[in-house]
């Protein structure tokens with residue numbers, strides 16, 4: 551039997567951007583687009599776009615380009631957006647509350663159903679009608695409710711413990727904001743989010759001209 555075809559994570563990480571730009575095109579009543587035009591807007595080369603999409607099927611037509619709505623629907627399906635996802639948040643501090651308070655996730659089918667915390671001052675409060683429960687109730691909640699995604703917004707040192715409870719009680723997808731690498735069994739998918747990585751990329755790019763000047767300088771000009 552041949553090797554199973556895999557999709558590289560680099561391709562996967564570009565898909566949300568296609569999805570976002572195609573939605574924008576739909577909102578602007580654009581029905582079809584060539585890979586060149588899509589490339590100008592999205593910032594990937596036309597051949598990159600063709601290669602990325604060819605991983606999943608034959609979506610474009612020679613001389614026609616892409617049907618925007620069809621491609622958007624295909625990519626939505628590839629991203630699993632044909633389903634709704636129930637989510638719970640562990641850690642109802644600044645970040646947990648901000649995520650629960652952001653209603654736009656619901657437009658894509660992501661619903662925060664409950665928050666969990668250890669702080670008695672928070673337990674019993676609600677964010678947009680989403681209740682904050684005692685973290686000790688997480689296990690029972692996961693038994694009684696269908697939850698697809700666990701979101702971790704606790705301090706770093708608490709994150710593994712919370713992840714263990716989630717995994718033991720059926721969670722197979724974790725969106726982890728705590729700055730730590732979680733240890734989870736095979737089959738459990740963890741997506742780490744690091745806003746700082748993005749900020750550091752920004753500061754790198756701000757500093758890049760100076761850095762390139764320095765790198766490209768004639769070594770004899772560099773005064774130690």
Ligand code: NAI
Nearest residue numbers: 641643644645667668669703704705706708728743744745
């Ligand atoms: P915060 O201190 O406002 O909130 C943390 C909450 O977790 C508190 O309400 C606390 O009572 C609760 N908590 C502590 N232990 C818990 C447990 N065992 N179970 C349930 N809840 C528990 O902190 P903030 O600013 O909301 O940050 C939360 C986490 O997210 C931190 O780990 C922080 O480093 C991380 N963070 C990550 C970012 C990223 O880009 N990945 C950006 C900002 C914060």
